[in-house]
Each structure stands twice: as structure tokens, then as C-alpha cells.
Amino acid sequence: MDDWATQIRAGNREVLGQAITLTESNRMSDLEILDKLLHALVSDQVHPESLRIGITGVPGVGKSTFIEQFGEALIEQGHRVAVLAIDPSSSRTGGSILGDKTRMERLAQNEAAFVRPSPTGSSLGGVTRGTSEAIVLCEAAGYDRIIIETVGVGQSETAARELTDAFILLMLPGGGDELQGIKRGIMEMADLLLVNKCDSGREMLAEETANQYRKALHLFPPNPGGHEVDVMMISALEALGIQECCVALEALKSKWITNGWMNQQRSTQRVIQFRHHLQQLLFMQRMDGDEGSKKWGKLLQDLEAGSVHPFRAAREWMSERLIQGR
Ligand SMILES: Nc1nc2c(ncn2[C@@H]2O[C@H](COP(=O)(O)OP(=O)(O)OP(=O)(O)O)[C@@H](O)[C@H]2O)c(=O)[nH]1
Ligand SMILES: [Mg+2]
Structure with a gap:
């Protein structure tokens, strides 16, 4: 186990990949190994510099395209980027929506990036368990910007929100949120709203949409992080507005470190994860x-x-x- 821990700390991707596979397992013996590994990795290390970022939005809104651009921009600024996916389809169909459709080939080839497209989640909430541990493993391997992609279809957002510091919602130009199938609750979880695909003559429409969302956000309860939720216009395809997103996120991070929200949110999340683990372990023990x-x-x-x-x-x-x- 010490050897695995050493390898992961040294940034060995293969071992990191194998360790993440353990997080997706439901075998007690695998979980025992994982437990020891996590303990070895976290007991002597803190990663105060990491930022965990959730990205959500309806299928096809451009999440993967955005992550590729955004990830590269972060790397240019000297960060190391890990991309993980919460894929709710895998528990239902045994297949994967995200797996075969990820368009992050460029990012995946970057030395400073680690892309893990699709976990094989179990129907028992294993998806959440796997992802929270995968984050810790990636941080131990030196990745300081962890991006979680999730499809905007309900439960997976809550799971992603419970694992991340910042939550970004991607929207399309035109149409109210009812039309885009985004529930009010999901908008309420967001720290930053991005209207994507602001290109090919959709700029005006995008502007209108952004204004609509700005108005709608005024009616929402204040964000617990103590910040105004921004609505920005981007084109993931043409790499417009990506730098601005990086700046906005770094500003949020500084604010949250100063006002204590960063620590407070992570503490709350640790308790939530503990409850998830407990439920799952109780179930597995009886099984x-x-x-x-x-x-x-x-x-x-x-x-x-x-x-x-x-x-x-x-x-x-x-x-x-x-x-x-x-
Ligand atoms: N015009 C335009 N097309 C875009 C933009 N961003 C993404 N697309 C296109 O939209 C389609 C879907 O993009 P993805 O990045 O796969 O979207 P996604 O949200 O990750 O989709 P799922 O993973 O299936 O939920 C692709 O054909 C992209 O090329 C954009 O900014 N402008
Ligand atoms: Mg995608």
C-alpha cells in the first residue's frame, strides 16, 4: 500500500487509474485496500490549494467542449487538471452516456491533465462514493483543479454539488429554464451560470437569455457562499469567454477562503459523505x-x-x- 501511495504521489497515472478503479468496486476486499490507501494518502497531506468544480447542464449543451477549453486555459496558468464524470446512466443501463461521447481527446493527451470519462456506478449510490474518493486520489497525485462533469438530469447534480466547491451551470441561448429542462433547484445550486454557444449569429439571443437569468437570479435566496451569482456568455467551440471564467472562479475561490465558506462547505460535505458511506457499508455488510x-x-x-x-x-x-x- 505504501508503494501505491508513493506512486500516486509521484504522479504515476497508471497507478492512479488503478486506484480509481478500486473506488468503483463493490467488493469488500477492494474497499479494504482502498481504505488503507486513502488513509495513507490523506493522513499526512492537506490540499488547501485545490478547487473542485462541478459542471452541469442538459445533454448537448457543450459541457465536454467547455471542459476541454477551460482545462487547457487552467493548465496554461500552471494548474494540473483532473476531469472525472458522474454518469447516472451507467447504473440504469449498464452502459454509459458520457463514456463514448466525451470530446476531450486533446485535454486527455496533455501532460498536465488526467481525464477519466466514465465510472461504472452501482445502483446503490456507489457513483457518489467512487467520485468523492477519486477526487482525493487525484489531489494526492498533484492535480489542483478537479472538474466533475455530470448530465443535467436530476439526482446526479445533487451528488456533484455535494462533492464540489464551485458549481457551474451551462445553459443555451433562447428559451426559459422550463424549456431547457433545468429545474429551479439546479439553478439555485449554481455559483456561476454560463450561456454557451454564443456564436454563429446567436449573440443577441444569448444576451437576452443572460439578462433573463440575471433577473431570475435576483428572486433567489442569497447564495450561502456570500457572492453574487454571475451570468456570463461564452462559446466553448470558439474559445470565447473562457479566460473570463477562469478569472471569475479564482475570484470566488479567494472570496471563499477569506470569508470561511471554503472550509465550512468542505466540512459539511465530509459529514454528508460519511452518511453516504455508512448507508452503503451497512447495506453491503448485510449482503x-x-x-x-x-x-x-x-x-x-x-x-x-x-x-x-x-x-x-x-x-x-x-x-x-x-x-x-x-
Ligand atoms: N456552435 C457551438 N457548438 C458547440 C459549442 N459547444 C459545444 N458545441 C457543440 O455541441 C455538441 C455537444 O457538445 P458536448 O460538449 O458534447 O456537450 P455535452 O454537454 O458534454 O453533452 P453530453 O455529455 O452528451 O451531455 C457538439 O457537437 C459540440 O461541438 C459552442 O460553444 N458553440
Ligand atoms: Mg459531455
Whole structure:
């Protein structure tokens, strides 16, 4: 384990990749290794300089295109950039939306970047677990700007918000937020709004859209980070407004370090992650072994047939295993 830790600290991408694979596993033995590795990596290191950035928006809005440009701009400023994805599709279909569609080939080839397109999430909330640990691993490997891409379809935003310092929402020119399928709640989570695709004659429309969002934001409760949420116009394709995004984010980071929000938010997030882990570990512990999965299958059958109330089923599952565990 010390060897893995040393390799990761030295920036060995292959070992970093293998370690991230552990975070995606549901095998107890893998998680034990991961636990030791994380402990070895974080116990003697803090990464106060890192900034974790969540990027969301409806499919096709240009998240990957933006991340590629933004990532390169950050690297030009001397940062090292890791890109991770929260992919909600993988738990449902076993496939991946983001995996085969990521257009970050250029960034992926950059020495100062690490791109990990698609985790193989489990349906038990493993997606979140994997990503939060992957962030820690990337930071230990010396990446100080961690970008999390997530598709704008609901639950994955909350997961990404719970893992990041800054949350960026990408929008398209034209149409209200109803039209763009973005829920008010997601807009409320954002620290920065970017109207993308401000090119090819859409500039005026984009300006109007940006103004609409600025007005809408005034009606929102104040952001807990104590800053005004900016609406900026960009073109990820033509690399317009990217530098301005970097400047805006660095300004937010400085502000949050000064006003204490950076630390406060991360503390809160550690507690949230602890709860997620706890739920998952409790579940996995009871699932361990053949007896566990047999019992689980039987309970699912009963639930589907409607012969047992979900609450009773949950209690039965718990007590059964507790008795066996004695
Ligand atoms: N005109 C224009 N097209 C853009 C811009 N940004 C992205 N696109 C195009 O929009 C399409 C989708 O871009 P992606 O970056 O893959 O979008 P995404 O949000 O990552 O999509 P998913 O990962 O599928 O959710 C691609 O064809 C891009 O070339 C932009 O600023 N202007
Ligand atoms: Mg994408």
C-alpha cells in the first residue's frame, strides 16, 4: 500500500487509474485496500490549494467542449487538471452516456491533465462514493483543479454539488429554464451560470437569455457562499469567454477562503459523505455471503408481489441479519 501511495504521489497515472478503479468496486476486499490507501494518502497531506468544480447542464449543451477549453486555459496558468464524470446512466443501463461521447481527446493527451470519462456506478449510490474518493486520489497525485462533469438530469447534480466547491451551470441561448429542462433547484445550486454557444449569429439571443437569468437570479435566496451569482456568455467551440471564467472562479475561490465558506462547505460535505458511506457499508455488510443474497432475493420477490410492506421488509432484513450475526 505504501508503494501505491508513493506512486500516486509521484504522479504515476497508471497507478492512479488503478486506484480509481478500486473506488468503483463493490467488493469488500477492494474497499479494504482502498481504505488503507486513502488513509495513507490523506493522513499526512492537506490540499488547501485545490478547487473542485462541478459542471452541469442538459445533454448537448457543450459541457465536454467547455471542459476541454477551460482545462487547457487552467493548465496554461500552471494548474494540473483532473476531469472525472458522474454518469447516472451507467447504473440504469449498464452502459454509459458520457463514456463514448466525451470530446476531450486533446485535454486527455496533455501532460498536465488526467481525464477519466466514465465510472461504472452501482445502483446503490456507489457513483457518489467512487467520485468523492477519486477526487482525493487525484489531489494526492498533484492535480489542483478537479472538474466533475455530470448530465443535467436530476439526482446526479445533487451528488456533484455535494462533492464540489464551485458549481457551474451551462445553459443555451433562447428559451426559459422550463424549456431547457433545468429545474429551479439546479439553478439555485449554481455559483456561476454560463450561456454557451454564443456564436454563429446567436449573440443577441444569448444576451437576452443572460439578462433573463440575471433577473431570475435576483428572486433567489442569497447564495450561502456570500457572492453574487454571475451570468456570463461564452462559446466553448470558439474559445470565447473562457479566460473570463477562469478569472471569475479564482475570484470566488479567494472570496471563499477569506470569508470561511471554503472550509465550512468542505466540512459539511465530509459529514454528508460519511452518511453516504455508512448507508452503503451497512447495506453491503448485510449482503455479504450467499445467505444474504438469497434472503435479499426473497424479500424483493415479496415486495414486488406486494405481500409485504416495504417498511416491514426493511426491518425484517435488518433483524434477520442481526440475529445471524450474533
Ligand atoms: N456552435 C457551438 N457548438 C458547440 C459549442 N459547444 C459545444 N458545441 C457543440 O455541441 C455538441 C455537444 O457538445 P458536448 O460538449 O458534447 O456537450 P455535452 O454537454 O458534454 O453533452 P453530453 O455529455 O452528451 O451531455 C457538439 O457537437 C459540440 O461541438 C459552442 O460553444 N458553440
Ligand atoms: Mg459531455
